Amino acid sequence: MQLESILDPTGGTDASADTSLAPRVTSLRGKTLGLLDNTKPNGAALLTGLGTVLRERYGLEGVLMYSKPYFGTPVEPTQTQRIFEECDFAITAIGD
Template identity: 50%
Template sequence: MAIHELLLDPTGTDEAGQESTLSPRPVTLNGLRIGLLDNTKPNATLLLEEIGAELQSRYGAGETRLYTKDYFGTPATAELLERIADECDVVITAVGDCGSCSAATVADGILLERAGVPTVSITSDSFLMSGRAMAAVQGFPGFDFHAVAHPMASLTAEQVRERALAALPEVLRILGVED
């Protein structure tokens, strides 16, 4: 017999809107401002910068803007999310490589989508279930995000670059941009 447990949202945002519709997707990245939301985990900045550079060089994306959260284990503040939504056309947020940071990374993506900004959240595959659980708690169980191979924190710069290149097709797919 299956036992069902109540899943509580540790972020305190479960009373927010339960909208589960994606923001309109861009047809192209040409000239779009790319927000990179770093959750402060080791190698998050490097992963995001590598992806941003590839989006610029291969797909004509405009400038990238790096933002950093106060703490990896909770969603970004409302003020930071509002600033990102005002300044960016699409966002990539990373990297969830533990349970709480994976959940918070997915919550950030959902909150940005609800603010009208197409967003790709990136977790690691070891914490895929944490991300899925947060999506369900946020009322967006089908929220699509990408999971890179775990671990991320202990990788060299070249290994992070390889993960960024491997993630690029999924980033494009989630944003709705053809490769």
């Protein structure tokens, strides 16, 4: 008889990691927004439209688009660091 393994669907996060929230921006005016596309269908279109609306309505200085190499993998730490350094805040979305 073969035993089956049950996998943890939560991604196996490190319980000791700092999961505190980042400080919130008080205004979007003059800020740079980072948009992270997970590369699934329609994700880029959703984020592009959102970036356009936020820029026009709230006076964003810039909108930068980033893409993950593959939707099924986590964001690379180097990409997270780049977004952190280049943007004041970020939004991600799942397409389909």
